[in-house]
Amino acid sequence: MKRMLRERWNRFFFTEEVPYGLALVRMCLPLALLIPLIPRWPHARELFSTDGAAAPLWESFGFPGLLPIPSGPLAVALCTLLGWSLVALAIGWRSRTAAAIAALLTAYLGMLDMLGSLTKYTCIATHVLLLLALSPCGAVWSVDAWLCRSPAPWPQAPAGRQRRYALWPQRLIQWLFAIIYFAAAMTKLQTPFFVTGDQLYFWLLTNVNFANPLGEWLSLYPPMLVVMGLITIVWEILFPFLCWRGISKWCMLTIGAAFHVMTALMLGLIVFPLVCLACYWAFVTEAEMQRLLVWVRRLNRRWFRRAVRGGRPLPVSAPPPAWASPQASAVTFAAAAAVLIGLGLELEHWLDPYQARRGGAPHTPPVIAPELARRMLSGTERIQVRDKVFGFDVGSRTLGGLLADSKAEFRHGQRAIIECTVVPPHEDLWLEVNLHDARNRLIERTGQVMTRERIRSHFFFEMSERYPAGEYELVLLIEGQEVSRRRIAIREQRPGSAPPGSDAAGPPRVSSRDFDSIPRDVTSFRRDS
Amino acid sequence: MRRLRTNLFVTAYLGVLGFGLAAHALTFLKTCHPAMYFIVWDMFCGWSAYETRCEVIGEGDSGTYYQLAPGPWGEIRPFGSAERRDYDVYGQFGHRLAANTLRHTEHEPIRRIYIVEKAWAKKYNLPEPVWELRYQTPKPTEFPCYYHVRAIYNDQGVCLHRVEDWLKTQYELCVLDNPRLRSDMRKGHTFFASNPRDRQSEVIQTVNYESTDTE
Numbered sequence: 107m108k109r110m111l112r113e114r115w116n117r118f119f120f121t122e123e124v125p126y127g128l129a130l131v132r133m134c135l136p137l138a139l140l141i142p143l144i145p146r147w148p149h150a151r152e153l154f155s156t157d158g159a160a161a162p163l164w165e166s167f168g169f170p171g172l173l174p175i176p177s178g179p180l181a182v183a184l185c186t187l188l189g190w191s192l193v194a195l196a197i198g199w200r201s202r203t204a205a206a207i208a209a210l211l212t213a214y215l216g217m218l219d220m221l222g223s224l225t226k227y228t229c230i231a232t233h234v235l236l237l238l239a240l241s242p243c244g245a246v247w248s249v250d251a252w253l254c255r256s257p258a259p260w261p262q263a264p265a266g267r268q269r270r271y272a273l274w275p276q277r278l279i280q281w282l283f284a285i286i287y288f289a290a291a292m293t294k295l296q297t298p299f300f301v302t303g304d305q306l307y308f309w310l311l312t313n314v315n316f317a318n319p320l321g322e323w324l325s326l327y328p329p330m331l332v333v334m335g336l337i338t339i340v341w342e343i344l345f346p347f348l349c350w351r352g353i354s355k356w357c358m359l360t361i362g363a364a365f366h367v368m369t370a371l372m373l374g375l376i377v378f379p380l381v382c383l384a385c386y387w388a389f390v391t392e393a394e395m396q397r398l399l400v401w402v403r404r405l406n407r408r409w410f411r412r413a414v415r416g417g418r419p420l421p422v423s424a425p426p427p428a429w430a431s432p433q434a435s436a437v438t439f440a441a442a443a444a445v446l447i448g449l450g451l452e453l454e455h456w457l458d459p460y461q462a463r464r465g466g467a468p469h470t471p472p473v474i475a476p477e478l479a480r481r482m483l484s485g486t487e488r489i490q491v492r493d494k495v496f497g498f499d500v501g502s503r504t505l506g507g508l509l510a511d512s513k514a515e516f517r518h519g520q521r522a523i524i525e526c527t528v529v530p531p532h533e534d535l536w537l538e539v540n541l542h543d544a545r546n547r548l549i550e551r552t553g554q555v556m557t558r559e560r561i562r563s564h565f566f567f568e569m570s571e572r573y574p575a576g577e578y579e580l581v582l583l584i585e586g587q588e589v590s591r592r593r594i595a596i597r598e599q600r601p602g603s604a605p606p607g608s609d610a611a612g613p614p615r616v617s618s619r620d621f622d623s624i625p626r627d628v629t630s631f632r633r634d635s
Numbered sequence: 636m637r638r639l640r641t642n643l644f645v646t647a648y649l650g651v652l653g654f655g656l657a658a659h660a661l662t663f664l665k666t667c668h669p670a671m672y673f674i675v676w677d678m679f680c681g682w683s684a685y686e687t688r689c690e691v692i693g694e695g696d697s698g699t700y701y702q703l704a705p706g707p708w709g710e711i712r713p714f715g716s717a718e719r720r721d722y723d724v725y726g727q728f729g730h731r732l733a734a735n736t737l738r739h740t741e742h743e744p745i746r747r748i749y750i751v752e753k754a755w756a757k758k759y760n761l762p763e764p765v766w767e768l769r770y771q772t773p774k775p776t777e778f779p780c781y782y783h784v785r786a787i788y789n790d791q792g793v794c795l796h797r798v799e800d801w802l803k804t805q806y807e808l809c810v811l812d813n814p815r816l817r818s819d820m821r822k823g824h825t826f827f828a829s830n831p832r833d834r835q836s837e838v839i840q841t842v843n844y845e846s847t848d849t850e
């Protein structure tokens with residue numbers, strides 16, 4: 107048993123492969139991380155230094171002084187060095203050194219600015235960069251490989267030409283993602299109202315990320331969000347069990363890729379999905395990469411009608427010049443870093459964000475209009491009732507506990523479902539829904555208590571023949587004041603259809619004796635006016 | 636030997652990831668050290684139906700009010716549309732943003748620094764066409780914003796007043812909308828407490844259970 111476990115462990119972590127997957131992670135991840143770094147660089151002094159307003163994570167955790175906060179020039183130098191290490195890592199120049207520097211600085215600079223730089227993608231990137239620093243990520247498709255005089259191995263080259271390495275760094279990246287997704291599923295299960303779609307719904311309406319027009323449009327279809335939320339939870343739970351090999355791995359990765367693309371389109375996230383998708387390359391094995399590249403080459407030949415290159419030798423990069431030894435490479439790498447840091451310091455000095463060195467008039471803080479300031483500093487107001495009400499919708503069917511359609515015309519015998527959405531925080535409320543006729547006369551009144559922990563209440567109206575065909579309005583009242591109105595129309599039953607009250611015409615009218623048979627959150631108290 | 640070292644590293648790394656997972660699942664030691672932030676994966680753990688922003692304003696000796704964040708040299712929008720100060724959800728760094736602006740600008744003596752939260756219902760974030768589809772009415776051009784003074788600092792940066800955030804305050808107001816509960820609470824007595832999250836704070840608040848400054 108012990109031997110079998112050891113064999114499995116060794117097979118899992120120490121099988122040797124050409125690290126194509128790691129090479130692709132090495133190339134893609136730094137490019138994704140440069141996207142947030144470049145706009146932050148001109149603000150490095152303000153974000154990360156004692157000459158600005160650093161917001162260290164350790165202070166938030168109650169550990170003041172855990173790590174030093176750098177001075178302004180040092181912060182600029184570190185930010186420049188991080189940029190340089192990411193570029194070097196992407197091209198595979200001193201890959202392991204660059205990855206180690208990038209891991210260290212991504213974590214340190216992130217922790218120095220927990221307001222505007224530290225997010226969970228910073229943490230994921232730190233883990234992956236650390237693992238890249240311990241891996242042979244520069245063994246293929248890199249400047250390092252070129253300098254080592256090993257011909258850049260093409261995946262179709264004979265196996266003997268390529269050096270293989272143990273798989274464990276790649277496996278640890280896979281484990282990292284398995285645990286991240288599993289933990290994310292636990293977060294969702296612990297979050298109230300995720301399963302009902304409300305959390306996702308309000309994230310779609312949140313404007314802290316980039317533009318998300320698709321998300322705003324999808325907010326019109328809440329039942330779809332319930333379904334998407336459930337799929338996400340199931341996928342995240344299954345990921346650690348199915349992500350290792352075969353068809354199930356590709357299913358998990360495809361759903362994952364779709365999930366991350368949707369977070370970009372629906373939530374306006376940019377860097378997080380790019381970081382995750384870059385790391386997905388760690389799931390690709392040597393054999394899969396060979397198949398993929400063969401397929402890409404075939405596709406390329408077919409689509410672009412290139413000359414058939416089957417008979418030609420595989421492309422081999424030119425050997426490096428004699429002076430470009432690995433030792434010279436290390437010196438050049440350090441020299442390039444030093445030069446770039448010097449240039450960065452000079453450029454930042456020239457940019458002069460605080461206008462301290464140009465000799466002009468110093469900045470002055472903008473003045474706030476007195477009325478606005480007075481409004482800001484007056485006491486905290488209670489939320490107005492109209493802001494508590496998020497929706498007052500009419501439809502005829504529900505899905506996942508939410509109204510699934512929107513309807514404004516009903517026929518005699520049909521049932522209208524009215525959904526009132528009141529967002530937290532709210533007190534225990536008495537909700538009243540009244541039916542008014544075309545002349546605004548109250549003809550039906552119904553109400554129910556909405557306790558503070560609930561978000562939705564459903565009312566049912568049987569459109570019986572006691573309401574003559576015509577135009578009506580449904581009016582929502584909370585605390586006695588009108589909050590919202592919806593116009594509906596009641597029409598005669600179509601000739602030949604079943605009479606009201608029969609099964610075909612919909613369920614019977616809700617009455618007090620039916621209360622026990624209806625779920626608690628949709629019962630309505632009804633009294634005739 | 637090399638294989639042994641690798642095995643030890645792999646085991647230790649998986650152990651750390653497993654510890655983060657367990658800490659998250661059991662809500663145990665989740666915030667015991669800043670390093671926990673790197674191993675606890677609790678993305679998108681909360682939500683609210685209200686959008687909030689943070690304002691940092693200073694009151695000069697003349698009674699003029701100044702905007703102290705962002706600084707006059709320009710704003711930083713780190714992740715899209717919100718400004719850097721808006722991510723200060725615990726209200727911990729507002730005074731530091733203000734101090735940085737004051738350090739690098741010319742201004743009259745500043746008497747007070749106010750950290751103010753601004754909130755509005757997220758439904759007003761809907762673009763106009765979607766609003767019309769959703770509510771079948773034109774989107775209002777103006778909508779109510781709520782302001783809530785979260786903290787006040789003096790010219791030395793000493794915290795004079797600090798309360799919970801706007802949302803928690805509103806929850807408190809809703810819960811306190813109960814005469815029996817209020818009557819029971821008044822049977823208690825006032826006491827002094829400091830915010831346990833802010834371990835190095837100089838803040839000593841005079842509080843009772845109804846500590847909110849409300850109208």
